[in-house]
Amino acid sequence: WTQWFDRDDPSGTGDWETIVDLRRENPGKICRDPVDIEAVTLSGLDASQTGENIYLNDLENGFVCRNQDQPDWECSDYKVRLSCAPDSCENGANFNKKYYSTRYNRDDPSGSGDWEHLSALISENPGGDLCAEPVYIEAATFDGEIPAIRTGESFYSYSPTKGFVCRNSDQNTGTCRNYKVRFGCFCRIRM
Numbered sequence: 001w002t003q004w005f006d007r008d009d010p011s012g013t014g015d016w017e018t019i020v021d022l023r024r025e026n027p028g029k030i031c032r033d034p035v036d037i038e039a040v041t042l043s044g045l046d047a048s049q050t051g052e053n054i055y056l057n058d059l060e061n062g063f064v065c066r067n068q069d070q071p072d073w074e075c076s077d078y079k080v081r082l083s084c085a086p087d088s089c090e091n092g093a094n095f096n097k098k099y100y101s102t103r104y105n106r107d108d109p110s111g112s113g114d115w116e117h118l119s120a121l122i123s124e125n126p127g128g129d130l131c132a133e134p135v136y137i138e139a140a141t142f143d144g145e146i147p148a149i150r151t152g153e154s155f156y157s158y159s160p161t162k163g164f165v166c167r168n169s170d171q172n173t174g175t176c177r178n179y180k181v182r183f184g185c186f187c188r189i190r191m
């Protein structure tokens with residue numbers, strides 16, 4: 001979670017704790033993709049418990065309580081905080097921190113096998129969260145999340161810098177399972 005922010009008070013049209021304003025006024029303190037928002041009164045009462053009609057309370061806009069929506073024409077004064085995904089690179093200036101990419105599944109075992117190689121993943125996902133020189137790779141079955149090393153299959157490539165390839169011709173069974181992969185990258189390389 002971020003610190004609590006209280007940028008406005010209910011005077012004027014209401015209490016406006018909008019994400020766009022919070023970002024502008026607190027550069028670098030709010031991650032790019034928050035996953036949760038919490039709004040409480042300054043005394044700590046959750047917004048849902050105050051009985052007030054809340055105009056906005058979501059990850060896209062932030063929190064807004066408008067005085068005009070209240071029977072007594074006055075909102076409480078709220079503060080908000082945001083939760084950021086773990087391993088996000090946006091939480092500070094530590095460029096040596098590592099993050100995990102999202103999981104990718106670009107291929108299935110039909111054809112010659114399951115090809116989750118890094119060069120294809122990068123070229124097929126421009127603007128994604130992959131980096132050119134990953135330091136970790138993690139592969140697991142697409143259904144069931146079984147780690148690749150525990151499936152007993154032989155892999156043609158299982159390398160952070162090359163990616164993951166399972167060839168059907170290398171298996172006793174004649175076919176690979178379907179795998180998904182994710183990579184560990186240094187924040188400094190992404191940014």
Ligand SMILES: [Ca+2]
Nearest residue numbers: 008009077078
């Ligand atoms: Ca406030």
Ligand SMILES: [Ca+2]
Nearest residue numbers: 108110111113
């Ligand atoms: Ca295939």
Ligand SMILES: [Ca+2]
Nearest residue numbers: 107108178179
């Ligand atoms: Ca796959």
